[in-house]
Amino acid sequence: MAALALDPKVSGVLEELHRKSRRELPSLVGYFLLRAIPRWIRWQRSPEIDEQAQSFLSDKLIALAQDKCEFCYLMCRSIAARRIVEVGSSFAVSTIYLAAAARESGGEGALVIGTEIDSRKVAFARRNLERAGLSAFADIRLGDARRTLLDVEGPIDFVLIDSWIPLARPMIEMLAPRLRRGAIVVCDNTGQFSKQYRDYLDYVRSPENGFRSTQIPYRGGLELSVRC
Numbered sequence: 001m002a003a004l005a006l007d008p009k010v011s012g013v014l015e016e017l018h019r020k021s022r023r024e025l026p027s028l029v030g031y032f033l034l035r036a037i038p039r040w041i042r043w044q045r046s047p048e049i050d051e052q053a054q055s056f057l058s059d060k061l062i063a064l065a066q067d068k069c070e071f072c073y074l075m076c077r078s079i080a081a082r083r084i085v086e087v088g089s090s091f092a093v094s095t096i097y098l099a100a101a102a103r104e105s106g107g108e109g110a111l112v113i114g115t116e117i118d119s120r121k122v123a124f125a126r127r128n129l130e131r132a133g134l135s136a137f138a139d140i141r142l143g144d145a146r147r148t149l150l151d152v153e154g155p156i157d158f159v160l161i162d163s164w165i166p167l168a169r170p171m172i173e174m175l176a177p178r179l180r181r182g183a184i185v186v187c188d189n190t191g192q193f194s195k196q197y198r199d200y201l202d203y204v205r206s207p208e209n210g211f212r213s214t215q216i217p218y219r220g221g222l223e224l225s226v227r228c
Ligand SMILES: C[S@@+](CC[C@H](N)C(=O)[O-])C[C@H]1O[C@@H](n2cnc3c(N)ncnc32)[C@H](O)[C@@H]1O
Pocket: 061, 062, 063, 064, 065, 087, 088, 089, 090, 091, 092, 093, 094, 095, 115, 116, 117, 118, 121, 143, 144, 145, 146, 162, 163, 164, 167
């Protein structure tokens, strides 16, 4: 945290949230391992988020890892991103980094448009942004990203896709026409779940779709795509 030298109000909230997120890891791993065993026996390895899992995850942050958050922050600063979209805001850990970057980029309308399907999480996200002093730089929309982001106008500078895997491909297809040239799209865990992300990776790695893309070797992998 100190390396980024974010303002103390922001880094105080982030330290607390990252600590909480790290603490929930053993229960997440345990839960998904137990659910995975019957699938492994049937050779179906895809992680499914059904209603039961969604309810288990409802009070979990499942936040983007700190090093990846810092990377997104620096990418946003590097391109002076002012219009930022996030798919999957949860408790707003990554959103706080993106909103801090939007604030630094400055100018009228500097904003993160985030979306989250779980109403409890939206309430926490808004509160955390407020505590960090960043409410003015984030608009967290409650609902399914396929609907809540329909009216987001371009040009978009930066997108973070950090939601359930099946949403990644429809999201990139929906947002691609609104990305400015040089815009950056980041998608989490594309290495760990490369098979499940196949349709997404096929899209961003096909130059005819207007992207150049590579995987950053963070834990789990982080796909970085640039709109060309
Ligand atoms: C990995 S978490 C996001 C973590 C967040 N980016 C952070 O770093 O704090 C993924 C989130 O996506 C949300 N989500 C899942 N499907 C969604 C959908 N269709 N629309 C909006 N949000 C969705 C989940 O409820 C979950 O909170």
